Amino acid sequence: MNLDERFENVSVIGAAGKMGSGIAVLIAQEMAKLKKKNKDKIYRLNLIDISEQALDGLSGYMKAQIIRVAEKSIVFLREMYEERKDLVENIEIINAFVDDTFSVIRCGTELGMAKNSKLIFEAIAENEDIKIKVLKSLDEVCGKETFFLTNTSSIPIGFLDQEAGLDGRIIGYHFYNPPIVQKLVEVITPTTIQKELSDIALELGKRLRKKLVPANDVAGFIGNGHFTRDGLYALNEIERLKDNYSLAGAIYIMNRISQDFLVRPMGIFQLIDYVGIDVFDSILKVMRKHLGDETLRHSLVNSMIEQKVLGGQRPDGSQKDGFLKYEKNRPVGIYDAEKKEYVPINKDLDTKIGALPDNFKPWKALLTEPTKEEKLSDYFASLKGTKTLGAELALSYLAETKKIGEDLVKEGVANSYEDVNSVLTNGFYWVYGPINEYV
Amino acid sequence: MSFLRKPIYATAGYNTVSLGQGRKEFKPKEPRPGIEHYIKEAGRGALAQVKNPEAIDEGVMTNFMMARYNRQGNRPGFFPMIHPSFRYKPATGTEGACDSGGLGLAVACKTILADVADAVLVVGFEVQTTVKAVYGADYLAGAGWYKDRKKGHAHFFPGQFSDRAGACFEKFGKEKVREGMAHWYVQAIENARRNPKAQEYHNSISDLFATGMTPPNPKVFCEHINVYDCSKVSDAGCALIFASEEGLKKLGVEKKDAVEVVSWGQCEDDITNPQPDLTKLVASQKAASLAYERAGLSPKDIGVLEVHDCFSIAGLLMMEATGFAGYGEGADFVSAGKTKIDGEIPTNTTGGLIGYGHPVGASGVRQAVDLVHQLTGKASDCQIAMDSASPYGLMVSMGGSDITIVSMIFKKIE
Numbered sequence: 001m002n003l004d005e006r007f008e009n010v011s012v013i014g015a016a017g018k019m020g021s022g023i024a025v026l027i028a029q030e031m032a033k034l035k036k037k038n039k040d041k042i043y044r045l046n047l048i049d050i051s052e053q054a055l056d057g058l059s060g061y062m063k064a065q066i067i068r069v070a071e072k073s074i075v076f077l078r079e080m081y082e083e084r085k086d087l088v089e090n091i092e093i094i095n096a097f098v099d100d101t102f103s104v105i106r107c108g109t110e111l112g113m114a115k116n117s118k119l120i121f122e123a124i125a126e127n128e129d130i131k132i133k134v135l136k137s138l139d140e141v142c143g144k145e146t147f148f149l150t151n152t153s154s155i156p157i158g159f160l161d162q163e164a165g166l167d168g169r170i171i172g173y174h175f176y177n178p179p180i181v182q183k184l185v186e187v188i189t190p191t192t193i194q195k196e197l198s199d200i201a202l203e204l205g206k207r208l209r210k211k212l213v214p215a216n217d218v219a220g221f222i223g224n225g226h227f228t229r230d231g232l233y234a235l236n237e238i239e240r241l242k243d244n245y246s247l248a249g250a251i252y253i254m255n256r257i258s259q260d261f262l263v264r265p266m267g268i269f270q271l272i273d274y275v276g277i278d279v280f281d282s283i284l285k286v287m288r289k290h291l292g293d294e295t296l297r298h299s300l301v302n303s304m305i306e307q308k309v310l311g312g313q314r315p316d317g318s319q320k321d322g323f324l325k326y327e328k329n330r331p332v333g334i335y336d337a338e339k340k341e342y343v344p345i346n347k348d349l350d351t352k353i354g355a356l357p358d359n360f361k362p363w364k365a366l367l368t369e370p371t372k373e374e375k376l377s378d379y380f381a382s383l384k385g386t387k388t389l390g391a392e393l394a395l396s397y398l399a400e401t402k403k404i405g406e407d408l409v410k411e412g413v414a415n416s417y418e419d420v421n422s423v424l425t426n427g428f429y430w431v432y433g434p435i436n437e438y439v
Numbered sequence: 440m441s442f443l444r445k446p447i448y449a450t451a452g453y454n455t456v457s458l459g460q461g462r463k464e465f466k467p468k469e470p471r472p473g474i475e476h477y478i479k480e481a482g483r484g485a486l487a488q489v490k491n492p493e494a495i496d497e498g499v500m501t502n503f504m505m506a507r508y509n510r511q512g513n514r515p516g517f518f519p520m521i522h523p524s525f526r527y528k529p530a531t532g533t534e535g536a537c538d539s540g541g542l543g544l545a546v547a548c549k550t551i552l553a554d555v556a557d558a559v560l561v562v563g564f565e566v567q568t569t570v571k572a573v574y575g576a577d578y579l580a581g582a583g584w585y586k587d588r589k590k591g592h593a594h595f596f597p598g599q600f601s602d603r604a605g606a607c608f609e610k611f612g613k614e615k616v617r618e619g620m621a622h623w624y625v626q627a628i629e630n631a632r633r634n635p636k637a638q639e640y641h642n643s644i645s646d647l648f649a650t651g652m653t654p655p656n657p658k659v660f661c662e663h664i665n666v667y668d669c670s671k672v673s674d675a676g677c678a679l680i681f682a683s684e685e686g687l688k689k690l691g692v693e694k695k696d697a698v699e700v701v702s703w704g705q706c707e708d709d710i711t712n713p714q715p716d717l718t719k720l721v722a723s724q725k726a727a728s729l730a731y732e733r734a735g736l737s738p739k740d741i742g743v744l745e746v747h748d749c750f751s752i753a754g755l756l757m758m759e760a761t762g763f764a765g766y767g768e769g770a771d772f773v774s775a776g777k778t779k780i781d782g783e784i785p786t787n788t789t790g791g792l793i794g795y796g797h798p799v800g801a802s803g804v805r806q807a808v809d810l811v812h813q814l815t816g817k818a819s820d821c822q823i824a825m826d827s828a829s830p831y832g833l834m835v836s837m838g839g840s841d842i843t844i845v846s847m848i849f850k851k852i853e
Contacts (some may be wrong), residue, residue, distance in 0.1 A: 005837055072659070075592070075659055075660070077593075086587065088588050090577050
């Protein structure tokens, strides 16, 4: 069965979540294009989620996203609707595409809706027990021809395959948030996989115009393998810095070092908040279990969870408070887990951190800078010549980040340095890969 | 015999800032002023330069697509808002796509010649940032024939001029024309950087020529042009007063603050006919020739030029249509720097449609305002030194793809 045939009936499980809804938008558009070509065929996209309430908000979100994509693809869409003489203006064509896309969609809370699906995207919570239970149920409903693409970010896929009894009909297809925008998909192919599925996964990536990066089936894979260790390094640095600068001060310092001094899109604690502190913790748990590495934990994370300070995002995409307190998605305070309260950002710390070198360019400016390698090289060279707390912490962090990347290759998680760098630049939007010559 | 049976003067020009992508104060997600704001600012900006605003007899309100961008018809109804004395005075609206403003200038002059008014205020305005460009493209497509819309490009007018660029590439050589277009972009931005009201005033790109040479991406835009070849989506208002000798006196304007309208040429092509030759602006050439002929002038008499550069390729073709470059030589002329502010014929000295912006229904008025400023020595940092041997300014305003044209010549008063 080829990809076009499998596309006739597709289900997304966990469709109302932030990853599931994005995947749903991508797949719905591909199905609408196929339907346009094959008018006599029926296409069905089942969007299944446990939450009726979340499903209720899904269509509004999807509509807004589909319109956005359609606006950007208007040149292509005008060709696609060329024979529809009644559709003249761009807005008419965009509306027709939105209608055609929505016409394939059915929403509901029952897994039974997936029974005719030959392709299932699973994007539910990163919880082994739940994933296995849902995959097992789906397998019973769907039969043995169905392929599963799981948006798993840390649990080994071979383990899920074995536990759910899928006989090699599952592949790790790890999209990055938000799936509509992020080009990266980390593809985890367990040794047990059926060949046809790996071919289908490859073709799907091309069709969705994604950058597929292979990762080996080791808990955490490349993305979270790097992210968790990078976060733990910052958390450990806090332990070292907090006596001199207070807990909140240390968090502020490490967040600023990672964002400004290391020229990243956001600071490490803002990133953990974005992902969700509880999600960060659950990834660590999975990795501890499957890798047997007990160092993959941190007491401050535990305290935050105990105090129910979890970060994460609201359904409208706005940031919830976590390590940092946000107003209009900008950090305005820091959580002090010892005092159990947010304290304002102490701007005096900037003086202690020290100034950035004169040739510093912010992340956003470098994103579109054609000579960014040269600029970064000059910048890090200047940083090395700077004797400040900021420079010292940044250079140690840069070296650690590189080591984490190299270890991922050494331990067989990634096949090459290039793959590690590709995940961080494409999935995390870094302007340089962790394995570099700047250290 | 002179073309005009009595002298007509233009004075008191005013352009607002051209607001849109590129201006630092432009915030796409925040509310912005509507058409009333620009009409008032421009109209009152002009009136502030005359002693007796109540001496204005009539108004001409020029705009292209307010019915769609702003859900508003009835252009003349906004005239009385400008000054208390305007209530119950006559006003006319003009619409001729991107030449709406040009038509307004011609209507003002005809009204004065008809002896029914001594002083006419022309106010051009357009507010386009109310919708995304992908939807605005359909509104602007109204400047072409509606029956061509379906087969046209998603970005209809960029598509039309991309076709013109493609035809010129084929006929005159791609490299030469492409470079000419990039040089046009460079000139537009350099001039706009001297004009604080220009949309590209804040442009800080270091290598403008390389930017202008960006390869087109037909998957998301057009085959032969890039976004830098295009004029801007803009919100702005522009105003200019036309007056007879008597009108100037009544307004309290001294002649040194005015310029003389010497002639104009107005031309209309059939919108339902395919363009005869994509490598030429035939109607624009006819209008400019008519203006020259009526004034007894030729390109050598012109000291400053304002042409309609909705796209860089239109800028090159306009140099041919106005007689400064031979057929197929527009690109060479521009690449040689002859249209720069210190060149042989300073052209679009305040940035043109690519540099200042293209508030469609106001652009023709804006061109005339900038010529009046140059000829009266009020062009500030954009000012050129006028040679007494060539004391004339020529403009060509174009609507659609060479459909509705007004070309006008002004003379500096000695």
